[in-house]
Amino acid sequence: MPHQPTSNDLDQDQELAIAEMISDWLIQINSDDAVEQQSAQDAYQQWKTEHPQYLHIAQKLEMCFAQMQLIQQQPSSNKTVIQPLLQSKKKKTGKSRTTKYGLLLLAGFTPLALYFQQNTPTYLLADIRSKTGEWRTETLADGTQITLKNKTALNIHYSNDQRIIELVIGDILVNVAPDPSRPFSVLVDQGSIRALGTKFSVEYQIDHTDLIMLESKVLARSSKHPIKDGFVQERQVKAGERIYLTHDGIHTMPNVDIQNIEYEWKNQTLVAEEQSLTVVLDQLNQHHRGNIYYDKKKLANINVTAVVPLNNTENAMQLLQNALPQLSIKHIGGYIYWVDLSE
Numbered sequence: 001m002p003h004q005p006t007s008n009d010l011d012q013d014q015e016l017a018i019a020e021m022i023s024d025w026l027i028q029i030n031s032d033d034a035v036e037q038q039s040a041q042d043a044y045q046q047w048k049t050e051h052p053q054y055l056h057i058a059q060k061l062e063m064c065f066a067q068m069q070l071i072q073q074q075p076s077s078n079k080t081v082i083q084p085l086l087q088s089k090k091k092k093t094g095k096s097r098t099t100k101y102g103l104l105l106l107a108g109f110t111p112l113a114l115y116f117q118q119n120t121p122t123y124l125l126a127d128i129r130s131k132t133g134e135w136r137t138e139t140l141a142d143g144t145q146i147t148l149k150n151k152t153a154l155n156i157h158y159s160n161d162q163r164i165i166e167l168v169i170g171d172i173l174v175n176v177a178p179d180p181s182r183p184f185s186v187l188v189d190q191g192s193i194r195a196l197g198t199k200f201s202v203e204y205q206i207d208h209t210d211l212i213m214l215e216s217k218v219l220a221r222s223s224k225h226p227i228k229d230g231f232v233q234e235r236q237v238k239a240g241e242r243i244y245l246t247h248d249g250i251h252t253m254p255n256v257d258i259q260n261i262e263y264e265w266k267n268q269t270l271v272a273e274e275q276s277l278t279v280v281l282d283q284l285n286q287h288h289r290g291n292i293y294y295d296k297k298k299l300a301n302i303n304v305t306a307v308v309p310l311n312n313t314e315n316a317m318q319l320l321q322n323a324l325p326q327l328s329i330k331h332i333g334g335y336i337y338w339v340d341l342s343e
Contacts, residue, residue, distance in 0.1 A: 014336065015057065017291045021335040022058050026065045051332060122168050126153035130170070133287050135268050135311065143177035144184065147265060150287050150310075158182075171203040173265050190245040191222040196236070201261065209245040213237045214258055222249045268311040277302040277324070281339060288313045290335025298341055302326075313337070 028040030130148040152170025197216015231249025242253040330338040
């Protein structure tokens with residue numbers, strides 16, 4: 001029988017993920033929306049009944065939330081420090097991120113440093129951004145359409161003679177509107193991509209930028225001077241081709257199946273063809289609001305062929321369980337999954 005996680009098994013990241021989930025419920029339970037209150041209360045009580053091994057975390061956060069509410073009722077001179085953590089709680093905007101992280105901080109968890117590490121000022125202040133698990137399409141003033149995938153942020157720099165998108169973080173699909181008088185470019189740390197056609201995707205990461213050409217062509221330029229041996233400074237990329245822009249120059253990757261890439265963007269999926277299970281789980285984890293835990297070494301030799309939904313973790317996990325019966329997938333609430341081999 002698969003090992004059932006207990007409170008003693010949790011590492012710091014797992015404990016924090018459970019604490020964040022509980023904090024979300026507590027904030028909803030104390031919202032101004034009666035329907036939201038009741039729904040959250042029911043879900044929270046059911047979770048506590050099903051997972052008594054985590055009640056000590058719940059009790060600690062409940063106590064801290066009560067303390068925060070008491071402080072809020074005190075004269076202003078006694079709540080100078082705590083007020084910024086509470087001031088947005090009653091806004092009609094769903095769960096208050098500020099309140100949640102303040103609650104966790106008071107409870108002895110330390111998510112604030114983690115929060116600002118994961119959400120840098122450049123991300124938070126970007127012109128357009130999307131959250132973890134979110135897919136959204138924006139139509140810019142010139143008619144260009146940009147789809148943001150998962151946690152993505154970009155800045156728009158348009159002028160009378162050029163159109164520049166600065167990709168801060170994440171993954172975008174660009175469908176460029178024609179404008180011969182104003183060339184269109186995407187800027188990343190490792191270089192630039194100038195559109196000579198219409199449709200392409202760009203995924204920016206710290207060590208490289210992944211460019212996939214879907215229609216027509218672009219001109220990619222590396223910001224590296226001089227480039228490293230085996231790399232090139234500039235290259236025209238045509239439909240079906242893929243390159244990495246790195247700090248060493250441009251690296252050519254194997255060609256892609258355009259239909260698969262377009263299907264993935266249209267349907268918010270991952271098309272896996274004999275793909276390593278750990279790679280699939282990595283992708284799911286990036287799109288999941290909580291955490292998916294697994295041992296990469298134990299799962300390293302397992303491949304999967306499937307169309308995996310990235311916008312619904314529960315369905316994706318059920319699909320993987322059906323396709324790979326040797327897996328043991330444990331689910332805690334809406335946020336945390338453990339994936340292991342059945343014993």
